Structures are given as C-alpha cells and as structure tokens.
Amino acid sequence: MTTCLRCQVKVSADHNQCPLCHAVINENTVPSLTSYPHYPETTNNKKLRVKIWLFITIIIISLSFAINAFTWEIKPITWAPIVSMASFYIWFVGKDLYQKFNINLIGKTLWKNYFFLSLVLVIIDLSTDFGRWSLNYAIPFLGILTGLIMTLWSVRNKSMWRDDIGYILLIVSINIIPLLLFFVKGGNVLWPSIISLIYGGLTILGLFIFSGKRLLYELQKRFHF
Numbered sequence: 362m363t364t365c366l367r368c369q370v371k372v373s374a375d376h377n378q379c380p381l382c383h384a385v386i387n388e389n390t391v392p393s394l395t396s397y398p399h400y401p402e403t404t405n406n407k408k409l410r411v412k413i414w415l416f417i418t419i420i421i422i423s424l425s426f427a428i429n430a431f432t433w434e435i436k437p438i439t440w441a442p443i444v445s446m447a448s449f450y451i452w453f454v455g456k457d458l459y460q461k462f463n464i465n466l467i468g469k470t471l472w473k474n475y476f477f478l479s480l481v482l483v484i485i486d487l488s489t490d491f492g493r494w495s496l497n498y499a500i501p502f503l504g505i506l507t508g509l510i511m512t513l514w515s516v517r518n519k520s521m522w523r524d525d526i527g528y529i530l531l532i533v534s535i536n537i538i539p540l541l542l543f544f545v546k547g548g549n550v551l552w553p554s555i556i557s558l559i560y561g562g563l564t565i566l567g568l569f570i571f572s573g574k575r576l577l578y579e580l581q582k583r584f585h586f
Contacts, residue, residue, distance in 0.1 A: 411456045418452045421445075439488045446481045453477055467514055468528025475507040475535065496548035501539040501557035508532045508564060529568075536561035 363372045363386050365379035372379055372386055379386060422445040429441035454474050479500050486495035511532050539554035548554065 407459065411459065414452055414456070418448050421448045442488050443485050446484045450477045450481045468511055468532070471507050471511050472528060472532060475503060475532070479503060493548055493550075496539070496542050497550040498553050500542070501536070501553040504532070504536045504539065504557055505560045508536060508560065512564060529564075533561045533564045 364370070365372055365386060370379065377386055425441040425444040425448075429439070454470070454477060457470060457473070479495075482495040482499045482503075486492060486499075508529070511529055515526075515529060536557040539548065539557045542548045543551055543554045
C-alpha cells in the first residue's frame with residue numbers, strides 16, 4: 362500500500378494514481394486492470410458566490426457613502442447608512458440561508474435576523490431625525506414576533522425539547538430588552554415594552570405549566586446544574 366501525500370489515503374500498490382485527487386504516486390507502476398470508483402470532483406461554488414456577493418455589497422456601501430457625500434450640498438439627507446445597513450443585512454442573513462441553511466438551525470437564523478434587523482431599524486431611525494420609533498415600537502414587537510415564530514415552529518415540529526429550548530428561552534429573554542431601553546431613556550413610550558415583557562413571562566409560564574419536568578430536565582442537561 363502507498364499513501365497519497367495530498368489526501369492521506371491508502372492506495373493499492375498496483376495503482377499509480379490517487380483515486381481522489383488523481384495525483385501520480387508512482388510513475389513506474391503499470392496501470393492496473395482494476396479501477397477505483399469514480400469520485401466526481403466537487404467545487405464549492407456556493408462559497409465563491411457568497412464572496413462575490415460580499416464584494417458587490419461592499420461596492421454598494423462604498424458608492425452609497427460617496428454619492429451621499431458628493432450630493433450633500435444639493436440634498437442634505439443621510440440615506441447612505443440606511444442603504445449600507447440594508448445591503449449588509451441582506452448579505453449577512455442571506456448567506457446562511459443560501460450556503461448552509463439547515464432546518465435544525467431555524468432558531469439560530471431567527472436570532473440573527475432579529476439582531477441585525479433591529480440594528481437596521483435603529484440606523485434608519487437615527488438617519489431620519491431619530492423619532493425613537495425603532496426603540497419604542499419596532500424592537501418590542503419584533504421580539505414578540507420572533508419569539509412567537511420560534512415557539513410555533515417548535516410546537517408544530519415537536520422539536521422543542523430536543524433542539525429548540527435554548528433558542529426559545531434566548532428569544533423570549535430578548536423581550537426584556539425594550540423595558541431596559543426605556544429605563545435608560547432609550548425609549549419614551551412604555552406600553553410596548555410592557556406588552557413585550559408580558560409576552561415573555563407568559564411564554565415561560567406556559568412552558569412550565571405544560572412541560573415543567575421536561576423543561577427542568579433540558580435546562581439541567583444544558584447548563585449542568
């Protein structure tokens with residue numbers, strides 16, 4: 362047996378090429394009558410497309426800031442940050458869905474979507490005289506919607522106690538954030554934060570009522586207490 366230096370696979374001595382990379386191993390070996398199964402060469406086109414997409418996104422961001430700066434005297438509106446964050450948001454969330462989306466990673470995808478979409482909304486708010494609508498209304502209700510989608514997904518697919526409990530608790534916990542923003546003077550409207558907090562509390566209460574022992578078991582298994 363001979364070892365291919367590239368692939369580190371064992372190759373029969375009567376073969377002069379690696380079956381994976383087709384590198385010549387022993388030029389003096391007469392080609393064997395037997396042959397290895399054909400392994401189609403795979404190229405990671407998805408990664409290349411994602412990189413091209415990222416490069417195009419960077420070009421769009423750069424051009425938007427340049428155009429915004431050059432046309433400032435004509436129309437002093439700060440629109441470049443909005444275009445930039447929207448473009449980056451589409452790339453960041455879309456690359457996972459395109460490149461390696463797995464049905465089991467729905468919680469992670471929802472969490473990323475909530476975080477970056479919240480950031481996009483805050484930047485849009487800041488770029489349009491900062492009326493605080495993003496902190497007062499958008500973030501609280503976006504947290505409720507994200508948590509509701511995650512919970513319904515887990516219940517429908519009966520995966521709550523195997524894979525999704527950590528993401529459910531994480532997404533529910535973000536419903537505390539709007540109230541914290543209100544207390545640090547980030548927002549100035551209280552009732553959406555209260556609704557968000559009530560939603561999070563009712564979700565956790567429902568988990569304990571319907572499956573308290575299983576919930577505690579999963580928490581002990583994940584957090585080792």
